Amino acid sequence: MSETHQRGQTRRDLLRSGALAAAAAPFVGAGAADAHGKGTSPAGDLILTNGEIHTMDRRDSVVEVVAIRDGEVVYTGDRESVARKEFTDKPRTIDLRGKTAIPGVIDCHNHIVLMGNRPGHHTPLENAYSIADVQATIRARARTAPAGTFITTIGGFHFNQFKEVRLPTLAELDAAAPHHPVYISVGFVGPGVTNSLGKAFFENVPGPDGPVTVGADGSIAALTQTGRATLALRRQLTFEDRKRGTRDAMKYAVGLGVTTHLDQGAFQAVDAPSDGSAHEDNFRMHLPFLSVYGDGDGIVRLRINFLYMDADPASVALGDRLRNAFPFFGNDLVRTGGIGEFVAPVPSDPITSGSAGNQRWLDAARKVAQAGWRAEVHSLSATDFKAEIDGFALVNQEFPITDLRWVVGHVPSITEDYVDKLKALGGGINVTGFRYFTGTPTAAGPPYRMLLDNGIPLGMSSDGMQIAPMNPWVHAYYATTGINALGVAINGSQLMTRREVVEHYTSANGWFLGGVDEDRLGVLAPGRLGDVAVLNRDYFDRRAVGDADLKKINSVLTVLGGVVVHDTGVVR
Missing domain, CATH: 2.30.40.10 (Urease, subunit C, domain 1)
Structure with missing residues (x-):
């Protein structure tokens, strides 16, 4: 690791101001x-x-x-x-x-650390339902952000939620923030849009990763162009910018009533346009949070999972983490968790196929089980949960996992036979309403009702803020109505009651935190x-x-x- 981390921040500075101080400083703050x-x-x-x-x-x-x-x-x-x-x-x-x-509220699967590390003055748009709402939100942000600084929204919303079903235009963003460059992008990789000041910046990004192509209406194409725009802003981030973003993320969360976050990590950034909104430096992304806690300004409880998608088949970095870190280590404010939401690239084929990719995933999962760590993986397709749960069963034959609370997340398409298999392995499922943004009657889910009636440990989460909102009350709307952002009923046979939603955002979510947290959070009772x-x-x-x-x-x-x-x- 280089001696200088961020804009003159030395290793000694970081340790003094954050990572070690967090273990000693009393809580002050708001x-x-x-x-x-x-x-x-x-x-x-x-x-x-x-x-x-x-x-x-x-x-x-x-x-x-x-x-x-x-x-x-x-x-x-x-x-x-x-x-x-x-x-x-x-x-x-x-x-x-x-x-x-x-x-x-306990959010047992989100990405608040990524949110805190966003470039610019990140401004959630998940509560906007029209272009006018977007303009009002940006206008309010412009009143507090220094003139000339970027106002950004990177992930956590979708234009389907706006009554116009489109992104705002350059002119509309200019009207909202004439003295600030503005940049907003959808999901992981766009598309995006900017205003006049932003267009002037992006069209003059130097080097091999610039300039960014911006349309006359401010539009920025998805993938490479959005990647270039986000990368250009990320390269300007200082450590103090990240600390400011961390405080903003915490403030936004408590404004919604969310006090505990089980963060699920990030894909390792490579400082290229291929980095999307879910990429960061896995070895530095927590430092702004630790520094804020060390300053006494932390106002949420953070639980940290470590995400691994190792490029090498032997998963060397994962092995190093398991040998040199402690699960559930920390205090009531900040504590480490497990490995997740990936242990390795997701196996797409049935484990029994014996493909090289599945063997790599199994080897990584075995390492986690042998070390006695909790693991979490995610399922988005109609088949990946089968490979994962069958893989859990194979790992369990060699290194028992029934007491480790291994988890599969999202599960829009999971079937009850595989829910039963996971339950027999001592596992659990957390669900997110990400289909609220883009789901259809043929691509809905998750099967809330089936999972509740089955009795497997079940938690509510947001997966915010890339492809889903962090706001738990938007998820409550989708879980209790089955209606997507376009107003179409798509999940009506799988509804939860309002009380069930709150239960699985509070008392039931203690199970997913494990250890001492299970008996300390989620219920208002003596002790x-x-x-x-x-x-x-x-x-x-x-x-x-x-x-x-x-x-x-x-x-x-x-x-x-x-x-x-x-x-x-x-x-x-």
Whole structure:
């Protein structure tokens, strides 16, 4: 590794400011006045009262009062006077004014680390439903971003969600941000679009990877041209830019009520136009996050999976990771996880075919099992889950995995016979509603209802922010209605109830975190960590909140370990 990492940041600087400091610094950050500095975890004293608080415990209790002391829940019930007896000092008290609250949302499969490392002032567009909404979102961002700096949106949305079913034009982006270059691109590799200032920048990118071809309307073609545009912006990133993006990503997450993220890594970047929105430097991408935590500014819980798609058949890098790192190592704020969402290139053929690619995948999976690590793989096709689960079974014959909680993610096409096979191996499934953006009646899924009725460990996730939104309430809309972004019902036979969605974003998702986290997160009960999301609408009341309104839900108050990390001022 070179001595200088990013724009004058030396190895010593990084260790001092982040990677090692994160293990020692007390939590401060938003709501720091409530923090008692208990180790590295948020540790606030707080009473939430006069709420409709869904604890998500086994009795499905709904209470009016939750008390949090030193970061942990010490009381749930309906009597504030009893809650106060848990404290020697007077705790901060917040009147929820009848608002609905739930445990902090756990997203068991997303890419928040990629989101934090995005170039420019990344601005999620997953909550925009028209070109006018896009313009309003960019206009709001322009009020806080320094003039002349890029406003970007890279992944996490699709033009199908806009009523015009297209990207905005150069002129429309100019109207929204006349003093900022703007660049937005869809999914992994585009297409994209820019405005006049962005066009002037991209058409003058030097070197073999430039310039970028931009149409008169601002359009940028998918694949190579979008890759060149994203690469040009990525090459300008400084370490401080990445830290700013990290803080922005965390702030956006708590605004939705998402307090815990199981990050699933990235494809290794090679500094070429072939790098898409899912590529980053796997050996440096976590450093901005660790530095932000070291500064005391971390406001979400991060769990880190390590993704491996080794170019060499022997998976040397994967083997090095397994020999020189620890699974589930860290603290309540930051902890390592497992290997995923890939252990090697996905086997596309049945394992029994004996192809060279499958043997390579099996060898990598054996390494993970032999080391005793958790593994997660992803399924997007009609056949890959068969190869993966059959492969799990073969690995299990040599190195038992039934206690390791191996996972298959996404699974739009999985069949129940293979669900049964995975369940017998002690495995689980996490699902994402990525088909909300581009699914059709013949390409829908996932089979939420079948999976729920089967009883296999099941978790809700977002897979944000490349081909899916991070917003859990957009996923709730799709899971409970089966209606895609174009307004077409495509998954109507596989619906979840509203309560089931929240359960599998909270209490059920503890299973996917494993270790100590399973009994510490996802439920508001004594001894659990005090993470709470107070919602702007009564999510559980179908009469008050119609299906379309689900996409408008957010958090008005988010609490992490008794510390307020997001507050819109609605409750006091």
